[in-house]
Amino acid sequence: MKKKNLADRPGVKSPAPARLATGSIGLDSILEGGFPANRLYLVEGDPGTGKTTLALKFLLAGVAAGEPVLYVTLSETKEELLAVADSHGWSLDGVNIYELIPSEESLKTETQNTIFHPSEVELGETTSAVLEEVERIQPSRVVFDSLSEMRLLARDPLRYRRQILGLKQYFAGRQCTVLLLDDRTSTVGDLQVQSIAHGVIELEHMALEYGAERRRLRVVKLRGSRYRGGYHDFNIETGGVAVYPRLVAAVHHREFAREAVTSGVKELDALLGGGLDRGTSTLMLGPAGSGKSSIAAQFAAAAADRGEHAASFLFDEGRDTYLTRTAGLGKDIRGQVEAGRLSVQQVDPAELSPGEFAHRVSRSSRSAPAFTRTPSARCASRPTASRWANRSPISTAS
Numbered sequence: 001m002k003k004k005n006l007a008d009r010p011g012v013k014s015p016a017p018a019r020l021a022t023g024s025i026g027l028d029s030i031l032e033g034g035f036p037a038n039r040l041y042l043v044e045g046d047p048g049t050g051k052t053t054l055a056l057k058f059l060l061a062g063v064a065a066g067e068p069v070l071y072v073t074l075s076e077t078k079e080e081l082l083a084v085a086d087s088h089g090w091s092l093d094g095v096n097i098y099e100l101i102p103s104e105e106s107l108k109t110e111t112q113n114t115i116f117h118p119s120e121v122e123l124g125e126t127t128s129a130v131l132e133e134v135e136r137i138q139p140s141r142v143v144f145d146s147l148s149e150m151r152l153l154a155r156d157p158l159r160y161r162r163q164i165l166g167l168k169q170y171f172a173g174r175q176c177t178v179l180l181l182d183d184r185t186s187t188v189g190d191l192q193v194q195s196i197a198h199g200v201i202e203l204e205h206m207a208l209e210y211g212a213e214r215r216r217l218r219v220v221k222l223r224g225s226r227y228r229g230g231y232h233d234f235n236i237e238t239g240g241v242a243v244y245p246r247l248v249a250a251v252h253h254r255e256f257a258r259e260a261v262t263s264g265v266k267e268l269d270a271l272l273g274g275g276l277d278r279g280t281s282t283l284m285l286g287p288a289g290s291g292k293s294s295i296a297a298q299f300a301a302a303a304a305d306r307g308e309h310a311a312s313f314l315f316d317e318g319r320d321t322y323l324t325r326t327a328g329l330g331k332d333i334r335g336q337v338e339a340g341r342l343s344v345q346q347v348d349p350a351e352l353s354p355g356e357f358a359h360r361v362s363r364s365s366r367s368a369p370a371f372t373r374t375p376s377a378r379c380a381s382r383p384t385a386s387r388w389a390n391r392s393p394i395s396t397a398s
């Protein structure tokens, strides 16, 4: 083993690297500020999981910060990439795209030995061409999409590993942050590159029994840095990648007065010993038509009347139906909704991931609601391990 990155050498303390915005606020938060700069990362996931989209967002964040950036594409053509960007309404002006689709010739067995020449770090001619481009552009962010083509070119696993190591060493001496995208079509779970990379992010998507497909991501490793572990739901939406960091209750603790929250209905409050205790959860049970929604609406309206905020999440009733029905009970809350003290959101649990739902609830609680109503039995519960295990794989060609 030759030169070693200083940061990797045990006992040598280097200052914590600066963080680079990933282009997604949620992912930045999971990574505690973004990718540590000037390192090499692996983003892996099956075709269609969102690697290209995430990588483009990462480069666009660089462009926004005035950095030179480079996208090396080995799988999609420049036109295809431009079409993806176009579908999101992004302009790729400022993103240098280097198209490196391996020729059929270079993939033939008989020519394989002439593609690569051994050098100090064994880089193939193909890789050398990319590095020339890097020398020319001096990018601070580079994306390689994807590794499976590089694996094909390298042919044997040892040469492939040396190539990736060579890339890592090459970039270690530059002010450059590299994303390697891997669609895992060539080998299952390539631990070699995982071990070489400073950080690994895994993307997944899957179809549940019913409803929209679900996407989630996980930081598998991030050397020398803290991050929020576990699975985080995310969505690819027109215009970006929305990542919903897993909610950790302890992080969101804040001080508040321990007092009774009243409904405004004297008899009910008396029954409850003055009201509901602030900061607690109450489950209201009863058959259809027994008044659960009405009582909950009463609590929300009373909170708004006191100048507090309340949020209602409706799982089985339309928003308009709810507002009209509440008005019919003599409690017209539409004024409070318009004034922004009451938020009434309709939720389709089949279309919404638990992470996105939790995000919506926590976002609405940032405006300090006194009260949050969620029909608990139908609440979009976090999918259990078995629910994910029973998933049917989605086959989307990328």
Ligand SMILES: Nc1ncnc2c1ncn2[C@@H]1O[C@H](COP(=O)(O)OP(=O)(O)O)[C@@H](O)[C@H]1O
Residues within 6 Å of the ligand: 045, 046, 047, 048, 049, 050, 051, 052, 053, 054, 084, 087, 088, 236, 237, 238, 239, 396, 398
């Ligand atoms: N403009 C868009 N709006 C919303 N979703 C999109 C858009 N473009 C692509 N997608 C979603 O992103 C997925 C492809 O993501 P992509 O980044 O190309 O995956 P990968 O590079 O991992 O193969 C598509 O399957 C589609 O679901």
Ligand SMILES: [Mg+2]
Residues within 6 Å of the ligand: 048, 051, 052, 053, 145, 398
């Ligand atoms: Mg792709």
